[in-house]
Amino acid sequence: MLKFLQLVLDDKLNPKSSKANKTMIYPENALEKLGFTEIKQLIKTHCISEMGRNMVDKIGFMSNYDQILKFLQQTAEFKNILTSQEALPIQSFYDIKKLADKTRVEGVFLSEDEFYQVHTSLLTVFAVISYFEQRKGVYPTLEALFENLAIEKAILKNIETVIDEKGKIKPNASKQLADLIGAIAKAENEARKKIDQIYKNAQSNNWLADGSLTVREGRICIPLLSENKRKIKGFIHDESASGQTVYIEPEEVFSLNNLVRDLEFDKRREIIRILTDLTDKLRPYVPILIAYHGFLTKLDFVRAKALFAIVIAAEMPILSKQPIIKLFNAQHPLLFLAHKKAGKLVVPLNILINEGSRIVLISGPNAGGKSVAMKTIGLLQIMVQAGLLIPAASQSEVGVFKQLFADIGDDQSIESDLSTYSAHLSKMKHFTTFANDKTLLLIDEFGTGTDPLFGGPIAEAVLEVVNKKNAYGVITTHYSNLKLFANNTPGLENASMVFDNLNLQPMYMLEMGKPGSSYAFEIAQKIGLSQHIIDLAKNKIGVQQRKMDTMLIDLERDKKEIIDKKISLDKQQRHYKELLEANEKQKLYYAENKRNLIRDAKLEAQTIIKNANKLVENTIAEIKETNADKQTTQTLRANLTAELRNNEVKPEAAKPAPAENDFKEGDWVKMIDTGNIAQVLEVAKNNVVLAFGDLRSVIKMNRIEKIANKEVPKEVKRFAKMGHTESAASFSGEIDLRGQRGDDAIYELEKYFDKALMFGISNFKIIHGKGDGILRKLIRNYLKNYTQVQRLEDEHADRGGDGVTYVYLG
Helix, strand or coil: CHHHHHHHHHHHHCHHHHHCCCCCEECCCHHHHCCHHHHHHHHHCCCCCHHHHHHHHCCCCCCCHHHHHHHHHHHHHHHHHHHCCCCCCCCCCCCHHHHHHHHHCCCCCCCHHHHHHHHHHHHHHHHHHHHHHHCCCCCHHHHHHHCCCCCCCHHHHHHHCCECCCCCECCCCCHHHHHHHHHHHHHHHHHHHHHHHHHHHHHHCCCECCCCCEEECCEEEEEEEHHHCCCCCEEEEEECCCCCEEEEEEHHHHHHHHHHHHHHHHHHHHHHHHHHHHHHHHHHHHHHHHHHHHHHHHHHHHHHHHHHHHHCCCECCEECCCCCEEEEEECCHHHHHHHHHHCCCCCCEEEEECCCEEEEEEECCCCCCHHHHHHHHHHHHHHHHCCCCECCCCCCEECCCCEEEEECCCCCECCCCECHHHHHHHHHHHHHHHCCCCEEEEECCCCCCCCHHHHHHHHHHHHHHHHHCCCEEEEECCCHHHHHHHHHCCEEEEEEEEEECCCCEEEEEEEECCCCCCCHHHHHHHCCCCHHHHHHHHHHCCHHHHHHHHHHHHHHHHHHHHHHHHHHHHHHHHHHHHHHHHHHHHHHHHHHHHHHHHHHHHHHHHHHHHHHHHHHHHHHHHHHHHCCCHHHHHHHHHHHHHHHHHCCCCCCCCCCCCCHHHCCCCCEEEECCCCCEEEEEEEECCEEEEEECCEEEEEEHHHEEEECHHHCCHHHHHHHHHHHHCCHHHCCCEEECCCCCHHHHHHHHHHHHHHHHHHCCCEEEEECCCCCCHHHHHHHHHHCCCCCEEEEEECCHHHCHHHEEEEEEC
């Protein structure tokens, strides 16, 4: 052990050893231990063809940025196709490479079924290419799969002249074949008529045994009683087990049957000639057939990855050329599937590993989720560098590493004479030798397997070496010396799994920035270990260690309180932001109304002035034309005065301010100047607090007047009720209408839809079930009446299909 420590220290002083040959993955079973083999098996279940499954087997850990990005984009684009309502026409195809290789050989011909396989596969190729050409530029990386791929529809035409849609040769594939088929039908018909005639004659003479015409050795025969076998000339092909019945083919029919057989041989030879000729025509297209095979294989491969991405709710992260791991709401895909099957949720993981915090040291209680967190990070990194989407938010960012080293589980080997700890040390030797700034380390339970007095310092020395080599990594441990080392060393970052120390339960949440306690005494107390034993154990550990563990527990408790307060504060801030936004909208609404009123007033004033001018001009003209006397002039003046009175604006008499007790909480009032309707929330001296939906405002009493309940529109009452009881923060993104009658469901949906519009929700989900589809149709017809509804979509088939409707608001 001390020799190994010396080796590590020598490596610190002699960094040139790190320039030795590097391996991409170490040890070789690292991917399997992290669960990547299971991921590949799950992807293979989504492949249509054996070629696609073979390609999945070849998925590996890549380090070429451009190649990884291309594979990720291909999968993301195919996922978008699968989740859209325009399905890609890819149902069936075959391994046409084998058929192309067979076609290469001169004199060999493809069978009818093999030509059918080529035809079906080519139909899929051309349908897929047509699909993308109709959407040119929408899926650029998928379009690159068939870039420069020739479209040879002559192959289809050649096959279709010979093979029908069921994969059988057409009767008119050649004139000779048509003649032979006609001759066979004629000969068979004559033979049938002849044998029917002989059968009826034998039947009338009672020569027959029980039974009707039968086939023996491929020939139609008559069953005769043994004593009558000489009554009909012919050939006996068989007899019954008792010997009482013989099966005879009449002589007259024998020659006709031989003719049919000869014609059948001629027909087979003609079919072989036609298929050989068709194969010869196909031979020049062998290279293009192999190219089509490659396209179909890649398409099946990408499709399988996209289907798996949908199953695990995966997204495409941001890919960086620099080593970085920034995961938001990440989940272990295998754990996600297991929990989904059991109806449970996975606690999401958030972590940042960058140049400032290259190695994260995770500590905390046993069964608290340390190893799962480490394996989640490792598996998602492998998946990204294998070109797979990951179950994490799309804002997540993942870099590219050249090497991945892992020390997970027990690798003791009897054959190699390695104990558990020796196996760990062997890996540590490799890590310290070959690690560099493009290496990701994954170490579980760092330093365990030997005396902590020595295991801790060795682990610290290894950590110091790999840190100086600027390696990245995630390490789990219980050792306090490693926690202290990480706390005081640049490039290292402590993290812990959150633990509810009141209920003594793990929360499975990763928290960056501080180490975690192992909670050994607390867990021992919970499972019922004697308090006497626990006290003895506490007395046996060092004072400093006990102080540190207590400090960590207190920090955990304080941190949890801060998190709870932060969550509460975030809710309040969101509510405040919503109020501000509502206030801004109201201000814009009032400003727009003011502009409209002023514009309308100006337009009306212009009309009045124009009409007045016209009236005055007409009056003057009439006086001048008629030399009006005094009486006429007075009449015209009276007309002008009457018109003026019609447009006179009478000032409103100021209403006396109502007494304080005229208004009470819950009254409905109307703004005198704007006509807006609101509800009284509070009365204070000459002021009232009014609720305009979710907006609150303080108004002087002399600016409002009370109105009756029946004068308040239903819509205003509904919004007011929502404003008192709900906010956007508490709004649920889905509504379940299953089992409700049509009218009741529409009523509930109407209330929910109003809330969604008021809170500015962009989309929501309606669960209505499948059944006969009546409720689904009723709901969709109702929603189509709203201009705010941009589009409606079914849920994915794996999560409810047409039993769930997604509503997107514009």
